[in-house]
Amino acid sequence: MSERSERTSQSGLPVQISPQELVEKALELSGNDGCVVLADEGSTANLRFAGNTLTTNGVARTARLTVISIAGEGVGVVSRAAVRPEQVAGVVAEADAAARAAQPAEDARPLVSGVPRSPSWDAPVTPTDIGVFERFAPALGEAFAAAEAGGRKLYGFAEHSLTSTFLGTSTGLRLRHDQPTGRLELNAKSADLKRSAWTGVATRDFSDVDVAALDSALAQRLEWAKTRIDLPAGRYETLVPPSAVADLMIYLAWSAGARDALDGRSVFAKPGGGTRVGERLATLPVTLSSDPAAQGIECAPFVIAHASSRDNSVFDNGLPLPATDWISEGSLAALTQTRYSAELSGLPVTPGIDNLLMHGPSGGRTLEEMIASTERGLLLTCLWYIREVDPQTLLVTGLTRDGVYLVEHGEVVGEVNNFRFNESPVDLLGRLSEVGASEQTLPREWNDYFTRTVMPAVRVPDFNMSTVSQAS
Numbered sequence: 001m002s003e004r005s006e007r008t009s010q011s012g013l014p015v016q017i018s019p020q021e022l023v024e025k026a027l028e029l030s031g032n033d034g035c036v037v038l039a040d041e042g043s044t045a046n047l048r049f050a051g052n053t054l055t056t057n058g059v060a061r062t063a064r065l066t067v068i069s070i071a072g073e074g075v076g077v078v079s080r081a082a083v084r085p086e087q088v089a090g091v092v093a094e095a096d097a098a099a100r101a102a103q104p105a106e107d108a109r110p111l112v113s114g115v116p117r118s119p120s121w122d123a124p125v126t127p128t129d130i131g132v133f134e135r136f137a138p139a140l141g142e143a144f145a146a147a148e149a150g151g152r153k154l155y156g157f158a159e160h161s162l163t164s165t166f167l168g169t170s171t172g173l174r175l176r177h178d179q180p181t182g183r184l185e186l187n188a189k190s191a192d193l194k195r196s197a198w199t200g201v202a203t204r205d206f207s208d209v210d211v212a213a214l215d216s217a218l219a220q221r222l223e224w225a226k227t228r229i230d231l232p233a234g235r236y237e238t239l240v241p242p243s244a245v246a247d248l249m250i251y252l253a254w255s256a257g258a259r260d261a262l263d264g265r266s267v268f269a270k271p272g273g274g275t276r277v278g279e280r281l282a283t284l285p286v287t288l289s290s291d292p293a294a295q296g297i298e299c300a301p302f303v304i305a306h307a308s309s310r311d312n313s314v315f316d317n318g319l320p321l322p323a324t325d326w327i328s329e330g331s332l333a334a335l336t337q338t339r340y341s342a343e344l345s346g347l348p349v350t351p352g353i354d355n356l357l358m359h360g361p362s363g364g365r366t367l368e369e370m371i372a373s374t375e376r377g378l379l380l381t382c383l384w385y386i387r388e389v390d391p392q393t394l395l396v397t398g399l400t401r402d403g404v405y406l407v408e409h410g411e412v413v414g415e416v417n418n419f420r421f422n423e424s425p426v427d428l429l430g431r432l433s434e435v436g437a438s439e440q441t442l443p444r445e446w447n448d449y450f451t452r453t454v455m456p457a458v459r460v461p462d463f464n465m466s467t468v469s470q471a472s
Contacts, residue, residue: 017085019063020122023168025085026067029092030170032099034070034111036317038306039063039166043127046159047137052144059129066306068314069095070111074102075314077307105315107308107340112318113171115302121166121174128162128180132206139211146212147188150219156186160206165304173318177300179354180204183442183451186211187402188218190225195415197221198381198402200243200442202451204296221381221403227414229406231468237377238463239370239407242441242455244383248396249288249358249455250446251386252425255394256326257311258335258345267394267426268335275335277347282330282429286360290353291323296440297452299354311352313338324350327429355452360435367457370436372410378463379405379412382444383421384471394424399471401444419465434459 019039026037042062048055066079069092076098078091136158147154160182167175182203189196197218203209240248261268261275268276292301303319305312316338325333334350342349371379386398400418407413436457443453 019125019164019166022065022083022085022088023166025088026065026092027168027170029089030067030069030096032069032071032096035170036068036070036111036314037168038066038068038304038317040066040163041125041127042161042163043129044159044161045128045130045132046157047133047140048157049140049144050155051153052148054140057130061127065091067092067095068317069099070108071096071099071102073104073108074099075105075108075308076100076102077314079306105308107313107315107338109313109315109339111169111171111315112173113169115173115175115318115320117174118176120178121176125164128160132160132182133158136206136209136211139209143211143215146215147219151191152219152222153189153191153193154186154215155189156184158182158184158206165300167302167304167318169318175302175318177302177304179300181451182206183447184209184214185442185447186214186218188215188222190222195222195225196402197225198444200444200447202297202440202442202447202453204298221405224405224412225403225415229414229416231406231416233419233465233467235462235464237374238460239367239374239377239379240458240460240463241367241380241382242439242457243444244380245358245455245458246356246441246443246453247383247386247445248423248425248428249356250443250450250453251388251396252394253288253326253336253352253356255391256335258337258341258347259310260391261335262341262344266391267424268332269392275345275347277332277335280331281327281426282432284360284432284435285329286327286358286429286432286435287325287329288327288356288358289323289325290355291357292321292353292355293323294355294357294454297355297357297454299452303351311336311338313340315339316351319349319351321351321353324353330429354450356450357438357454358456359438360456364435364437364456366437370434370457370459371407371412374407374410376406376408377459378416378465379407384445386445389422394426395422396424397422397466398445399469401471418469418471420467420469422464422466428458428460431460431462432458433461
């Protein structure tokens with residue numbers, strides 16, 4: 001049963017109340033100086049499979065109401081799932097009381113106003129359902145048959161979600177964003193389960209997913225893995241594919257908060273005070289950016305903040321989000337800023353955005369072309385279990401997974417053992433010797449939280465494989 005809020009009619013039958021009505025009702029009930037209300041309606045459909053067989057499928061619905069009440073410079077935030085109409089008053093009263101009891105918030109600023117009303121505000125929510133896989137599911141079945149005939153097993157899942165967020169404020173904002181998110185993770189194993197290869201894609205609606213091509217690429221990797229080569233730890237020329245680059249750059253972006261830099265707590269802090277904005281980080285003209293309107297990875301064009309943190313402010317809810325360069329032509333151009341932190345740093349207001357793009361010089365080669373020009377080096381598939389070691393340098397550690405291959409004279413000659421690596425994404429930018437063509441990709445480590453990325457493959461002349469890993 002849907003968690004969408006309901007009320008009971010005189011006949012005793014439940015009548016749905018829309019998220020727009022919830023927003024208006026909560027705003028009307030608040031008795032404090034200001035109020036922000038967020039109503040989120042979510043739906044998810046998924047397919048799961050193992051050993052060339054579909055195992056489960058399902059759909060789910062969720063709903064959440066967040067009331068942000070403001071009394072002077074005090075703020076109270078209360079968030080509840082599946083709020084019924086008769087419960088709204090209690091949620092608002094709790095938020096109002098919390099705001100009146102709160103100490104002044106350091107990020108307190110006037111609520112955003114003057115933003116045009118979303119044209120789709122009044123439209124009903126249309127949830128996703130299992131029909132989103134109408135074209136994908138038959139293609140997956142054909143891939144199962146091809147894999148079975150080829151002596152390999154396919155495992156993984158496909159998931160599609162749609163979240164509709166309604167943002168209303170006492171200053172008149174009525175903004176809406178509908179965010180579709182799809183991801184496919186596909187793992188192929190040999191019949192004896194000793195060889196494994198992974199691939200994944202991000203999509204908005206599964207209409208653009210070529211399952212046959214993905215399965216063919218996995219089959220090739222399993223074929224490469226028939227030859228096993230053991231290598232010691234050390235620094236190797238390494239081709240890092242777009243998925244692994246995405247995981248590293250996402251971590252860099254998550255660590256690029258202005259407050260931490262101003263407080264001297266991150267790699268982006270300037271010795272002696274201030275930030276490194278304006279400093280050159282990459283020798284090649286690399287640009288790392290976000291753009292809510294980027295084709296295929298569109299995301300919310302305004303700030304959605306359910307709670308305040310060092311990098312987010314509930315007072316900024318509804319603030320428009322323009323395209324932003326974080327690194328421009330190799331130089332640090334911006335850090336994640338609220339209106340409050342921007343006043344501290346003297347830099348423009350640049351809130352976080354829910355996608356990430358990286359591009360190098362024009363004419364970048366494909367990964368296949370980069371392999372063909374490699375005399376001797378490693379080819380990674382993906383990174384796993386990435387954890388921070390030192391925030392001052394953004395040194396992270398992690399493991400390689402599902403295929404590390406040795407390239408010699410332009411050809412893959414076999415699979416090597418896995419490694420633990422120690423690298424800093426910031427330091428890597430200064431050591432890149434090649435940046436390939438950019439493409440939409442799915443990060444392996446962080447795709448539970450962040451899927452909308454466009455990344456290139458990169459060549460690192462001395463990637464630090466610090467120890468040999470027994471992980472398979």
